[in-house]
Amino acid sequence: MDQYLKEKIERFKREKGHIIENKWFPRVTSIIEVKAKPGLYKFYAESVSFEEANRKKGLAGSEGSKIHTAIEKILVGEEITIEKELEPSIIAFKEFMKQNEIIADKTYVEKRILSNQFKYTGTFDFIGYVNGKFSVVDIKTSSSIYKDYGLQTSAYLYALNEEGNLYDEGGRFFKKIPKEVESRFILLIRRKRICQKCGGEYIVRAGREPKIENGDPNCEHQFGEIIGEFELKEFSNQSSDFRAFLACKDLWEWENEFYLRQIGYLD
Template identity: 30%
Template sequence: MDSRFYTLDGKKFYPSVTTIISDGCPKPAQLVSWWKQLGLYADRVAQEAANKGKIIHNAISDLIIGKELKANTFRFDEWEHICRFAEFCHSHNPRFIHTELQQINPELGIAGTLDMLCYINDELWLIDVKTGSGVYETHYVQLGAYKKMWDSDHPERPVDRIGVLHTDATTRGADKKGKSMQGKKWKVCEPEMSAENLWDYFCDIKRLWDRLNPEYEARIISLPDTLKL
């Protein structure tokens, strides 16, 4: 199955929010500069970072559903990120209602997977975990689209706030003024732009993506379930 697309019936496919943003939005200047500096090694380094991010995301999901994790099953740098997530939980006591929730909205024509939905101080938060070195505007646009999908399907319980839990932040500890959720090297970053404006921004990107991909198709590879020589 093509991970860029989601389906309800195996016939009609919907592009993921991240695919639309990745294909239809200019890359951040910092990211472009990084790719140029790495040159021929950029693809390999990017793939390694993606693999690391997936391992951390899976571990966080396991923690949320109550599993116990052991440090010796992870690389040290992976364990650092996982511990920062645990510190966020101990500090702010989120009450999780969903993790790794797949959403498909045929009316909006998009799909995606939400990292986590949780209540913090009686507010419903939609939070996406980012393990890279930066948080970019496109990350907030992604959350704006996710919130739109959730709110469309759950008008009785809309998301109150959205944020990126950045586990590679430059913060040195908790915010002494109590204005932001943060700790040593982690922070929940909120967008300056409203969720409504972020959704409008995403719609602009999607219009361009639709124009460039008028007859998109998911790549489906058929392989046998068993093999014997």
């Protein structure tokens, strides 16, 4: 095989999957990329250029990963440092912990899962009791909760209940979960400014155009300071979401057949 092709395959493996116990598997988040996201097209179309849109998307992504890192540290009981701008998000997370009954074991934070049956991997944010239900929770810092999140969380829930094995970031077996996971949740953490005149909400996100929800469109808004808020949503249609995830996976495998055969993932 020539060097160029070898590099392309290595790059594909790195970007689209993880090694779990010496074997390569695609990540859930790579697989669901095959499904179009209409909101994202609108975002690209409204941007000055493709490059500019990518730059902004990167800003939102790095903001999201900073918030994730801080929340994971809180869950494992470590001290955090966060830039002033992102403090409202952390306050919102602490408020979520206060208003809900959350029992999170710090060993169940950011671990990898594996489905041997359907050959995929992924990384969940945390597993724990959410108001009495043993659940898997994924944290989002987007501007709202999308139906698409059901695809990702159903894949995690299925894999967790298949064998219940967790793997560390090196893909080594870490431990088994103590019992079946009952449910899945999305925890949305976002920042906003509220108009003091009409109550309209200005959603704040790095690299995104102002998004205003509710309120009076004719108001000359006077937005207050940035505050954080959370929304917790349980996803209930596990079997229908998981069927849709497997449909994405079929399509993703068809699209990437060349690489997947080279890797030996498909025979």
